[in-house]
Amino acid sequence: MAELLRSLQDSQLVARFQRRCGLFPAPEEGPRHNGPGPAEGAAAGRGAGAPAHGLRSVAAPQPYVQKYVVKNYFYYYLFRFSAALGQEVFYITFLPFTHWNIDPFLSRRLIIVWVLVMYIGQVAKDILKWPRPLSPPVVKLEKRVIAEYGMPSTHAMAATVISFTLLISTRDRYQYPFVLGLLMAVLFSTLVCLSRLYTGMHTVLDVLGGIAATAVLLALTYPAWSLIDRLDSASPVFPVCAAVVPFLLCYHYPAPDFYSPTRADTTTILAAGAGVTIGSWINHFFQLAAGPPGPPPPAAPAPAPAAAGLALSLTKFAVGIALVLAVRRLVQALSLQVLCSWFRVVPRDREARRRLEIEVPYKFVTYVSVGICATTFVPMLHRFLGLP
Known part of the structure; x- marks a missing residue:
């Protein structure tokens, strides 16, 4: 084995x-200036099949x-x-x-x-x-x-x-x-x-x-x-738990030996999930959903594509994704500006943006907003525009 x-x-x-x-x-034209990263170097020292353990205080692999x-x-x-x-x-x-x-x-x-x-x-x-x-x-x-x-x-x-x-x-x-x-x-x-x-x-x-x-x-x-x-019918304190628990999981993410996008990607994923969950709760609690909550009758006919239906779907998607991208850009810029001002760093400083106390909050706030927008405000905009 x-x-x-x-x-x-x-x-x-x-x-x-x-x-x-x-x-x-491609054939090598000269010496490679970017050597293997720490994970690769550790593996090379142990052999190709051995996992790397116990790496500490090492530089990040340099992309090339x-x-x-x-x-x-x-x-x-x-x-x-x-x-x-x-x-x-x-x-x-x-x-x-x-x-x-x-x-x-x-x-x-x-x-x-x-x-x-x-x-x-x-x-x-x-x-x-x-x-x-x-x-x-x-x-x-x-x-x-x-x-x-x-x-x-x-x-x-x-x-x-x-x-x-x-x-x-x-x-x-x-x-x-x-x-x-x-x-x-x-x-x-x-x-x-x-x-x-x-x-x-x-x-x-x-x-x-x-x-x-x-x-x-x-x-x-x-x-x-x-x-x-049934999460959208949970108690009134549910949105707080849906936001706080994922944020703590992101903030206390396992400390890396060097910077990688793993923590940022994890924060994006958990924040989007929290936003969708909170948005679904808002729809149910304030009765914003277009219809009654819950699944339709089982074994319904599968949605069949048609020219008119496809055009409507693409229109709804174009309207929705435009609003989502606008919200993402706006919230990201505002949250990053506030955090950088609080910690007295320049928003354009790439290394400063990678700090735990800046990266996790600004990404979390951004993608929670994206999730809420996609599940709550976009359907409201669709109804306002007469897009069923």
Whole structure:
């Protein structure tokens, strides 16, 4: 078993997958000035299969633009697109679209389960501290997250939890061929998982670990899904708990050995989930929802796309996303200005913005506002504009 785990964590396995898909490192034109980061260096000292433990007071890995040669552009664009399905650009479009155009009930459940799974995955990275694949031999295509640790793959966790939570939640709610839904869930999660190998950001073991952890979490949380559906009818003090608990979890996030975007991404995820939860409570408490709370009758016909319906959906999405992005920009600028003034730093100072007492509050306030706006104010704007 130990030998199998070491082979699944081998960087050469990732490199061979990249080569088979037509991705090769460009010939070196000179000495590389950016050496391996601390996680990579620690792994190199221990061997490719050994996790890095006990790293303290080390510099962050320095991102660099790695030159590469693409010999198969079909796989290149397929996996780069698939990788984007596990990033913020997908979350801030797909999840609101689901809420505004398909089913708020499904959207709320999906977001809360997704937040729980992603928080556990993000924290696990900074507790386990397993390195990403070594480069060379692996070609790394994403430099933003190069400073993060690898195990588990939160892309794999996000894709698995989104696809299979939707499948399970819609099985008895809408009429559609279950086999077709299962195939789509498997295809979606598989493409995202393979993209993590193609982009060189995870080992096979990282990806399998993310899938296995998500499967366990889905099984453990499934009995509580009906409770999630009733959160909007909780007590008047519920919004306070929904905001304070996630904020404390973000503020007391495991202290990293060096700066990486993991804490900031975790804060974004938890804050968005808190905002959606609070927004749903506001809708129910002040009776702002368009219809009665709760799910519609089970086994309803699945929403069928039509030209008029598609145009309406795209219009609602365009109106909603414009308001959401405007709120995000405004709240982010205001909260950052207030915090930087309080701590007497310049908002343009990148290092100052990474400080715990600045980064966590401004991101949390920003994305709580985004979540509330998406669930409360955007539907109100839709009704005001006559967009059913």
